[in-house]
Amino acid sequence: MLSSQSAQVVRTTLPAVEASLGSITELFYRHMFEERPELLRGLFNRANQANGAQREALAGAVAAFATALVEHPDERPDAVLGRIANKHASLGITADQYTLVARHLLGAVAEVLGDAVTPAVAAAWDEVYWLMANALIAMEARLYAQAQVEDGAVWRTMEITERHEESLDTVSIVLRRTDGAPTEPFVPGQYVSVQAGFPDGAYQIRQYSLSTAPGRKTWRITVKRERSIDGRVPEGEVSSWLHAHARPGDTLKVSLPFGDLLLPEGGSPLLLASAGIGVTPMLAMLEHLATVSPDRPVTVVHADRSPVHHAHRLELSELVGRLPNASLHVWYEDTDHPDAVGDHVNKGWADITRLAPAPGTTAFLCGPLSFMKAVRTDLLAHGLSPRDIHYEVFGPDLWLSK
Structure with a gap:
């Protein structure tokens, strides 16, 4: 999808851009908020701006998209963008806002890299940006159409x-x-x-x-x-x-509701792994399964500090109990509490190495990034395909930047 002349320029300059993405994204947000301070006050997360998480997430997404373009030149890496498009739709982002972002982001690239940004380099990275932006615009337009609303009217x-x-x-x-x-x-x-x-x-x-x-x-x-x-x-x-x-x-x-953490249809086995407040989407999935597909094999894993910190603890157990082919495995860091009892309760950090998933299992992960990465590593070691492991994060998606 990237033109041949731009692909060569991007491939050559990608290491320098990646090395400077932290400075580029910091400058981008600073200049954009100077021009449009209402965006920081009413759209962007002020805490994530202060701690740098949003800059890190943006840098990771841009680097992943550009890398995919040059490594797979005949494909548009839309898979990198699906989660971003759903997040944007939930915020009511509209197509016109991408022009503002382009001006400040590409301006920050030129300011940080200086004389290295020749007209050819500027044109190549402009092409990268608009391939990414237009893909997001198209995805978000489809999401708004599916929701039967005008763009941004969520x-x-x-x-x-x-x-x-x-x-x-x-x-x-x-x-x-x-x-x-x-x-x-x-x-x-x-x-x-x-x-x-x-x-x-x-x-x-x-x-x-x-x-x-x-x-x-x-x-x-x-x-x-x-x-x-x-x-x-x-x-x-x-x-x-x-x-x-x-x-x-x-x-x-x-x-309106958005998000791409979606259960596959059919009767294939599922593994739902959560930590802390990451249990919330799993509750919706389990209740739905109890109604429409109660016999589906489901392995439920949850990690928490203690029973008193475990939100919806009894509800989670009740929902698993409604599924005859489901099993629940809970880990608590503190098991001294009297409610930390039962064959399904374990002490310490979640360890799924003994829970060998059945062939064809689809896994869904939600919780802190460190938890999800550890679980994903164990699932891959058990032979699960990377395409069958899905995750949700609350806040900026830092998976690509770590």
Whole structure:
């Protein structure tokens, strides 16, 4: 898909661009927010800008896309972009915003690399950017069409009907449409974006998995309060706000559901592996399976600090119990709690080396990046194909940048 003349230029300059991507993305965001400060206050995650996670994720995506273009010149690496397109759709990103990004991103490349950016180099990387941007624009247009909305028109006002404390640091929030109509359909494993407003006039957006199966008149999200760690990691801005302020009768701005962590059809074996709040999409999948495919073989793995930190602990066990060919394996770092009992409970870090997956198993992972990478490594060692291992991350996708 990349022209032959540009492919040679990109192949030659890719090492220099990759080495400078940290500086390029830092400069890109700084200049864009100087021109459009409302984007930082109302679209981009301020915490991820402050800690550099968003810059790292962008650098990883650009490097992976460019590398795929030169290594597989006859293919457009759309697989790299699917997760980004779904995230963008949940934020209501529109095609016109890509022109703003192009101006500042390519400008940052020229500023950082200086005289090395000849007209030929600038033209080649402009081609890379627009191949990536146009692929995303097309994907996002399809997502909006599937949702039967105009591009970017994903936001709804929803009312909180219930709130439940699910563990020491998590609450679940049940939402319904304010007009009483059924909630829009979704696929188990998808998420919604939620807006929160702050006294400084800014609002921030975060994504939360839908933690029950489709087919109800309500949606449920489960929110873990991200607490500060020794002052080095700031409190979660939106999660803290929802814990403090979200009450039944209140309304929230919520997006339509998006996400590409989707169960395959059929009766092939599944492995669902989660840690911490990563259990939420697995709950929706399990409830859905109990309704439509209860005999499907399912291995469920979950890791947590302790039973009191394990959100939806009893619900997870009940859902697995509704599936006759399912097994549950839980690991707790602390097993001194009286609820840390049962043949399915293990002590320490999750270790799936003894859980040999059946041939043809499809695996879904959700949790901290270190957990997912360790599980994926073990699954590959057991012979699972990389194409059959899928994952979801909350926040910037740093998998490609690590």
